[in-house]
Amino acid sequence: MTTPSRRAARGFAPIEHAIAEGRIPGAVLGVLDLDSGARALRCGGSAQIVPGRRAMRAETMFDLASLTKPVFTATRILQAVEQGRIGLDDGLASVIPDLRQYDVAAAPERRLTVRQCLAHQTHLPAVWPIYTYGDDPARLRAFVLQRAWQAGENVYSDINYILLGIALERLHGAPLGNLDPGFGLSFHPNPVDCAATELCQWRGRVMCGEVHDENAHALGGAAGHAGLFGTADALLDFVAGLMSGQVLGERLRMEMFCRHGAARTLGWEAMTPRWSGGSTCSPASIGHTGFTGTGLWIDPQARLAWTLLTNRVHPTRHRESGIIALRRIVGEAIR
Helix, strand or coil, rough: CCCCCHHHHHHHHHHHHHHHHHCCCEEEEEEEEEECCCEEEEEEEECCCCCEEEEECCCCECHHHHHHHHHHHHHHHHHHHHCCCCCCCCCHHHCCCCCCCCCCCCCCHHHEEHHHHHHCCCCCCCCEEEEHHHCHHHHHHHHHHHHHCCEEEEECCHHHHHHHHHHHHHHHHHCCHCCCCCCCCCCCCCHHHHHCCCCCCCCCCCCCCCCHHHHHHCCCCCCCCCCCCECCHHHHHHHHHHHCCCCCCCCHHHHHCCCCCCEEEECCCCCCCCCCCCCCCCCCCEEEEEECCCCEEEEECCEEEEEEEECCCCCCCCCCCCHHHHHHHHHHHCC
16 A cells, blocks of 8 residues: 555655756645545745745645635635525626626526536636725625626636625625635735745735735635635645545535536536646546635546645746646656
């Protein structure tokens, strides 16, 4: 039997090479055996190099970026479904009645369902520079809700999850940033515990302990698509809770693993030939990545989960980090 420690040692070898070449400042790799609960963590490199250098630690918190979507937003929506507070095939307008409220008869956004948004099966665009429209979070939410979004092909869309985040705020009666994400995760981390991300030209400083994503920042720091921070241990704790039934009951957990289209499940990316988790995973595998350099994968048939957290956008996103290839190489190395 291959232990998590051996898997982590194999997986960290290409990561060390990427750090030595200067392609990423640092990283933490975590591997979890879903049967025994045994886990292993490896870390290396720097949590920050600009303006000063700090060493990476296994306990370093990362801006998880789009891992917010499956780990927090999709999970909380499915918990609300489990509680009977909303249905998967209910329209978003059932929770957000003011969605496109000036065109209630014809607005396509009012016909969007929870399931469609979770699985990115909508006409909404991939991304939009919402932060350029102002700096009032309430007004920007109103902009998102009232905008007539141009129809297009189904794509992976931040807007889907911004809307789902607003739905959660309505269900809970509080901003997302006021909710407890659980499992050692946070919307308000201590910067000294965090890996730095980008030297942001818009904000004029290195991001550390505050969300990298411009739209999430403008929406108040926490949104349905980005804003969550966490450690490798916290993500593995989340997976352990998910797979043991502590997070979701069996029916909705199975829904989370069901494909909707070729490459998506409810909140996650399904295994495909060029999948971010590598080519050796079972077809039932799910995973997700984050723009800042993060990723989390679950292979239920191999009874294995792993997370690779890097600060590859530090100090800038405008260079080739090799993160796409590195994720696949690591996923194949730990098998």
